[in-house]
Amino acid sequence: MKPNQPMNIPSILSEEQYSACRLCPRQCGVSRTARREEPAVRGALLKDDSPTGSDSATGSRLGYCRCSDRLLVARAALHQWEEPCLSGVSGSGAVFFSGCTLGCCFCQNYAISHERFGMEITVRRLADIFLQxxxxxxxxxxxxxxxxxLPSVIKALDLVRDRLTIPVVYNCGGYERPEIVRALADYVDIWLPDLKYFDPSLAARYSQAGDYFTFASQAIPQMIAQAGPPVMGEDGLLRSGVIIRHLVLPGARADSIRLLHWMKDNLPEGKWLLSLMSQYTPAGEAAPSPHAVPGEGSATGSRRFPELARRITTFEYESVLNTAIDLGLTEGYMQHKSSAKEEYTPPFNLEGV
Ligand code: SF4
Incomplete structure (x- = not known):
């Protein structure tokens, strides 16, 4: 984050966005302004929201993400499970926001992304969390x-920009509007987007976002153009740059390989890092059904997404990995196949909030 920039918040990131929200590619256009009687801690009892698009607790209309303008955070703590150049020895300062604009069915953080577990905090408190x-x-x-x-987050960043000396990482699903990425230029040092799907039908099936690649393929080059090539400190920690994450999914190695070819053909060489991940474990709606009925095709997995109810095979990961190597996409990180463990997901217990 540029420390001495004037506090001139781009209008596309102003709080007016909460009145007609177009913060992400879904561009719902709804007012997310909440009434004040919603409980301050959002827990499991509140997960059965009305499917009609109004929040049963606030009465306000909600967009796809089902978040009001009340800032909900599930955890703010040191986190060891990012890439080594981000976690270092002490850990990244991870702030897990509740809700998600993408909402993948297999999300490892389902309780916060879909059920929006979290506690309401003020912008001032978020700024203090950054300093802590x-x-x-x-x-x-x-x-x-x-x-x-975002309107709340950048207000909090502005409050501490003269005291924050560590980089700001934007850790996201890659489903971003390029205009929003551009508006964040003075706030973000390191971009950490996923690049999840090439095929619109996969994106529609798993994330209800058939236009995922259309947006991600514009947003990620914009991130690279803004951040510049990776800059490492003498301590081995990344100071600025872009790391593109790709998680290999069961049965989708052909899509992974298509994405690698796209990266090779369209992204500037040497200007970004690849993080190729094998850690997929069935979670959320992809988790094995507790009520599976043998013989009905659901005994081994999710009824809606049976193809996702397993970890990836060694063949799947290695074929993707070998493609990356063959294409020369070797700057970055790869995981051992044994990395598929639930322990990558921290406890969401409001720690540090
Ligand atoms: S999904 Fe949420 S953040 Fe995205 S435009 Fe709709 S209301 Fe706004």
Whole structure:
């Protein structure tokens, strides 16, 4: 984040966005302004929201992400499970925001992304959290799935921009409007987007976002253009740059390979890092059904997404990995196949909130 920039918030990120929200590619256009009687802690009892588009607790209309303008955070703590150049020894300063604009059916953080577990905090409190994480030794401020709250998040960043000396990481699903990425130029040092799907039918099936690649393929080059090539400190920590994450999904290695070819053909060489991930574990709606009926095709997995109810095979990951190597996409990180463990998901217990 540029420390001495004037506080001139781009209008596309102003709080007026909450009145007709177009913060993400879904561009719902709804007013997310909440009435004040919603409980301050959003828990499991509130997960059965009305499917009609109004929030049963607030009465306000909601968009796809189902978030009001009340800033909900599920956890703010040092986090060891990002790439080594982000976690370092002490960990990234991870702030997990509740809700998500993408809402993948297999999300490892389902309780916060879909059920929006979290506690309401003020912008001032979020700014204090940033400083506390820095005092605890965080390598960076790791904003995890923040798009739906951007007007609040950048106000908090503005409050501490003269005291924050560690980089700001924008950790997102890659489903972003290029205009929003552009507006964040003075706030974000490190972009950490996923690049999830090439095929619109996969994106529609798993994330209800058939236009995922259309947006991600514009947003990610914009991130690279803004951040410039990766800059590492002498301590081995990333100061600025872009890391593109790709999680190999069961049965989707052909899509992964198409994405690698797109990266090779369309992204500037040497200007970004690849993080190729094998850690997929069935979770959320892709988790094995507790009520599976043997013989009905659901005994081994989710009824809606049976193809996702397993980990990836060694063949699937290695064929994707070998493609990356063959294409020369070797700057970055790869995981051992044994990395598929639930322990990558931290407990969402309001720690640090
Ligand atoms: S942030 Fe939420 S309400 Fe706003 S456009 Fe995206 S999905 Fe819709």
């Amino acid at each position: 994480l820095q005092e605890q030794g965080a390598c960076n401020i790791d904003l995890i799935t923040a798009t739906q709250y």
